[in-house]
Amino acid sequence: MAKYVYLFSEGNASMRNLLGGKGANLAEMTGLGLPVPRGFTVTTEACTRFYNDGKVIAKEIEDEIFATLSKLEEIVGKKFGDPENPLLVSVRSGARVSMPGMMDTILNLGLNDEVVEGLAKLTQNPRFAYDSYRRFIMMFSDVVMGIDRMKFEKLMDEIKEKKGVSADTELDAGDMKTLSERYKELYLKEMGVPFPQDPKVQLIEAVKAVFRSWENPRAVVYRRLNDIPSDWGTAVNVQEMVFGNMGNDSGTGVAFTRDPSTGEKKLYGEFLMNAQGEDVVAGIRTPQPIDVLKEINPDVYNQFVEIAEKLEKHYRDMQDMEFTIEHGKLFMLQTRNGKRTAQAALKIAVDLVNEGMITKEEALLRVDPKQLDTLLHPQFDPKALKAAKPIAKGLAASPGAATGKIYFSAEEAAQAYNAGEKLIILVRLETSPEDIEGMHVSQGILTGRGGMTSHAAVVARGMGKCCVVGCGEIIINEEEGYFIDKNGRRYNKGDWISLDGSTGNVYGEKLPTVAPEMTGYFGTLMKWADEVRVLKVRTNADTPRDAQQALKFGAEGIGLCRTEHMFFDSDRIGAMREMIVARTEEQRRKALEKLLPMQRSDFEELFRVMKGYPVTIRFLDPPLHEFLPKEEEDIQAIAAEMGITAEELKAIITELHEFNPMLGHRGCRLAVSYPEIAEMQTRAVIEAAINVKKEGLNVVPEIMIPLVGDVKELKYVKDVVVKTAEAIIKETGVELEYRVGTMIEVPRAAITADEIAKEAEFFSFGTNDLTQMTFGFSRDDAGKFLEEYYSKKIYEFDPFAKLDQTGVGELIRIAAEKGRKTRANIKMGICGEHGGDPSSIEFCHNVGLDYVSCSPYRVPIARLAAAQAQVRNPRNKKA
């Protein structure tokens, strides 16, 4: 029979999957002899069982919980529900990976009408006892029963109003007792039954609530954004209460062993005396820096510093710890590997290697490739920054520069985003888990309240978003949608501001940004990554400018140059349209003649920039109607320009109309219909390569035929390419190597890859189209129903962002295997957007591809992800 409940003393850090991160670390700290309040963990397997059983806790699990509770009572020497000597517990969730703010916590569980009186006597502090009771009733009602918290707050406000006071601290024991009575009445009214007095009932209901919260919408969204499978489940930690709010010799705080923002090696944290843990994290009162504790209670401070050092050495990573001081005694409530900014992650990883704590390979695994994004995105232009004057300053919670239009609610931000706005700043008094989606779509977050460990700060750092918190200098009116800066100027919804997440400065204008420099720790880690990885990293680039940027970021070639993008320029679209409108091959060839020199010079430039690195050029791919105008006035204008009537042009547009353009006349199908297009493009590539070769650069162009589904299709186009290329090579007398390959982006191509490899000298997996066709939905149309799929947990991630390894991945596996069977050394890469996604890159590594190709700004991410893949699953470097 499975064991579903573990005392902290029975577990350790390696049991993270079973006990959750928090539970495993509490067990580990217990084992290390640190002062941890005693308790036990209900396992993640119990959670999974809960869902499998239809959201019910099985009898055997309930029995095991109570049996372990009895053991805990014995150890602690207190009894659940005993007014003389009551055991009170906290109930907290704890999944495998930390999900900050996502899960719900209940404190002071075990209180009831009798026990609260006993507690008052025992502590000789009736105010504390009744404050604890009314807090518990509210938390239980809110978290377990789903009664709106605001209704309780209102009762509190009524009492304060009646007494003519404004702060909670001004209420006395009697007020708190009254309040707990009123809270119970409210509970009865809302639920139809009295507030449960049996602590065991309270406990089981709380455990269920934690399990249920695993499926609350915030948690589901968080998991989707962070690639956490829903079948992991959460554990529940039941722990003896310790109270930071027992008076001025009590307190609570959080701290990091290194600065989570910069990575600097020094204890970094905040605390509040006479407070419970939630008060610090929620950002309601602004806490004091950890150093201040040294003055208040040097013994406790020194003990904490010692523990912190011990924990960092033990875990060999920067720790994020929670502690409580009860009547001058220190208790450790949590430790975990601390979340950190990308900059801090890099510095800590490199420092730990230099300190001899970890190896280079381990260091590579310590940085989340996705985090690098923040380092790679633009910073403010220093000149503009120098000239700009801040309108306010807050805490620099998460670095980077952000500029955007302001919105005052997560919904507004999301709406603006969906309407196509990309530069958004979310401005809030403080954030809560409900704001996650809104934060996700924003460039930066600005809050009026809260400290460096407030919700906004922690989440923004995790997301790698620029964030300024606790900016009390501005007055925010969320409801009416404006804020007033320190000079009295008003900023309305939609106005531009800029945030500097590294200084905390806020600017009342749109500031220009510049590309970041990559040096120091970044460079070191990237060097290590390059030493380790076997997967090459190329870039998707259509212009010399993009190619240049990608080279700076370490790209080793172009994996996808989309030639059609070259035709959209205003000076070219004319000739392109002429080509499309052509009714005879002759007319078409005439138009193509005009396009030839443009394409040729584009390729020359690209080859020059890429200095001998491989360049893969994809031939014309989109349906031709994409190049034609859609609006009446444009049609009129363009027809005139083209020397035909608007009616003629409309007739052509109608003729080119397709029911399903994604599944229409595009890709190599165009070249099959009009081989002269492939001929022109071959001429442009080969002549450009020869010209650049004459300048002394070695160029081996790779010509890629898109949308192939049958080897004969590829052969037909390849024959055109080879015939044209060979003729030019013969004409010019310049020897030139070149390759002809194909995209694998149609399911049939994957299935028949053995046939296709007979003709293709390389494969490039076009996972955007392959995903669309394998799933049978188009990216443009799926938006309408994907939200339903996420909320109903049918899909847990966006298959266009993260490769679907089960379905699409299986096709890639089949294709790679079949391709190699025919042509052992066939070069294979991926050029869909998945090429920049770490988990997809790991898949590419495991399946034996030679390279990934991604957008320029994703190149460093890909380099690191490729290195991590090699550390996790080493494979031989190809000869």
Next chain:
Amino acid sequence: MAKYVYLFSEGNASMRNLLGGKGANLAEMTGLGLPVPRGFTVTTEACTRFYNDGKVIAKEIEDEIFATLSKLEEIVGKKFGDPENPLLVSVRSGARVSMPGMMDTILNLGLNDEVVEGLAKLTQNPRFAYDSYRRFIMMFSDVVMGIDRMKFEKLMDEIKEKKGVSADTELDAGDMKTLSERYKELYLKEMGVPFPQDPKVQLIEAVKAVFRSWENPRAVVYRRLNDIPSDWGTAVNVQEMVFGNMGNDSGTGVAFTRDPSTGEKKLYGEFLMNAQGEDVVAGIRTPQPIDVLKEINPDVYNQFVEIAEKLEKHYRDMQDMEFTIEHGKLFMLQTRNGKRTAQAALKIAVDLVNEGMITKEEALLRVDPKQLDTLLHPQFDPKALKAAKPIAKGLAASPGAATGKIYFSAEEAAQAYNAGEKLIILVRLETSPEDIEGMHVSQGILTGRGGMTSHAAVVARGMGKCCVVGCGEIIINEEEGYFIDKNGRRYNKGDWISLDGSTGNVYGEKLPTVAPEMTGYFGTLMKWADEVRVLKVRTNADTPRDAQQALKFGAEGIGLCRTEHMFFDSDRIGAMREMIVARTEEQRRKALEKLLPMQRSDFEELFRVMKGYPVTIRFLDPPLHEFLPKEEEDIQAIAAEMGITAEELKAIITELHEFNPMLGHRGCRLAVSYPEIAEMQTRAVIEAAINVKKEGLNVVPEIMIPLVGDVKELKYVKDVVVKTAEAIIKETGVELEYRVGTMIEVPRAAITADEIAKEAEFFSFGTNDLTQMTFGFSRDDAGKFLEEYYSKKIYEFDPFAKLDQTGVGELIRIAAEKGRKTRANIKMGICGEHGGDPSSIEFCHNVGLDYVSCSPYRVPIARLAAAQAQVRNPRNKKA
């Protein structure tokens, strides 16, 4: 080293793949000691080699041809190019399967200026010699060099005009000599070089021409229509000439051992005295029935009858033979299994079993399932037929009834077809291979000239089309597009006529047709088929009428009932639209309430008709916008009807617009978004089944969820179905078995079929969508480029008509295997249009599916094809 050339005496009938059908049978007849003019065959492998070598005959093959020619000279005792004793040969193509009229033939090869004089002396018949020479020059110029035959005809006409005669026979030896001189001049003018005098050059050029003709557009089209792979190639038969045109003791003819139209056991054929073979086949002169030969030359007739019987016994099938009589001596030029009508095929197959010549299993293989189509399609309504008066009578060349609008060229017919017209009759003076496509799109063919073995007759029988030939009673003017009947009435392009292919009658009106009766030979063969086959045959039917029809044809259940078709009825579309326009679940449920009783009664009727056979009901599949109006006036009208403004309706239509509807919000995605639709449909199915069950019928409905790509998607919808169904079963207290399964039509479903089988109780392969998504093109859009694909030989068949076994088939194989791995006894079928295609049915059999489902009229075809599959590749019947 491969052997590329075989003397007839070196081959036999089993070498068909190498020698082609004609060559193998000539060899076989030679072996049987029949009077066959001697010769040799250049193999199909030589043809393949010719193409691989870049359309060049390799030196070694050329050498082998000439070496074999020398042997032939020795055997025959004549010499190629020797004026004293010249060897003349015919050069004919011969592929593995006969392709009537597709390939080009050259006669009298070996003639030149010297030889023709020798021949004149030798035969003492200068007219014959020079007629042969000028024919040879013309054929060589036309077939080998591609010079327009009309230019030669014109020279002939000039001479006739000058002499004031009208028939060729009125020209004398001198005229023929003059003509051959003129022909040579024309050749020189056209080609820039003189007509080749070296017979060896003539021979090699002719062989090349035959090889090239394998790729001529007519041949390519024919192969596509008949599923013949292009890599088979054609052989070339070089054979000593015998002359049917040497005078009145000479002649030529074709005959069948049984009547190819009815199957009646009697010698059936036609001949012409003093004629060459082409004269009979081309239908220029109308030949005499074979019986007449008995009177003209009883010895030859008796000898021929004896040979015919011998051949039929030898080949154990009805033979189609060509013969020539030269100066009273009989020569066999060809034998092959004769093409026949569906009726004849059935009768012959059953008769041969009864005569003890073949087994029942062999008999099943003797009927092409596709041919049954003709038997299954409507005949004229007997009453209407009785009342109708024929306007003309021709030869009943291919049975069946056809009614349609008349067109006078293949192009016009094809245009009308492409414009959406489905009832077309092609009216021609005579047909030629260029007309194939036009014949294909027509319901029937009527010609003014030619006999039962003319091009039109042979091809129409092959296609299973109704055909009346040699209808001299009408005067056809192809150019101006009309014909005049025997009463002087004029019928213009686009007028309606009707053809009776069983009587030869032509009617000047549109006649109503009725469904055919299936009895006699048909019934016998179908009974044998049912005894043999293991694959079940179901039908795709949405209405009780279709279901009834299918049952008559032997369907064993409904494999696909498309529920959406039930919503398009004018009395239902209103409620459907109301459902689509609904903005809330409540509104939607209200509209669904209206649809429920309609669906329920539909299903009740269907269940009643199907009398306990399984019925698979697919839930709503198409995108919702398909149900909304498109034209401005319709929008106005429907908005008014729905009680909303036109603007509101337009907004809804716009909102529902999809870029790629095929890849959009449809199938189970609708049920995921609006589970209440699945709920209503489940209710309709289950309640209907219970109601009908109460009437005493056993119903086990199968609910099919479309467009599933992920098991969780299926599970979500299945949960809705099961919950609803169980509630109803509980409510009513009636026990009901039902199954929930899915379509496998998205590539991802095939790839993850092991997962999907955890939830699906059955799979139905939706090969229409699966083909679209696997190839990455939509049926609606592919028309634009598929023609190029056929003409460039990238595709050899339409993947929507015949299953692509390499790609789509591989996915089916994978899915079937994975599905069985999870659920060993999972029921699997196919319900795409491929379910009615014989080669696809064979695939389904081989891959182990349980059933195929096809349109009602295809059911008998499927039954026969399934039986053939079992005869060819026996598999165990499922328990």
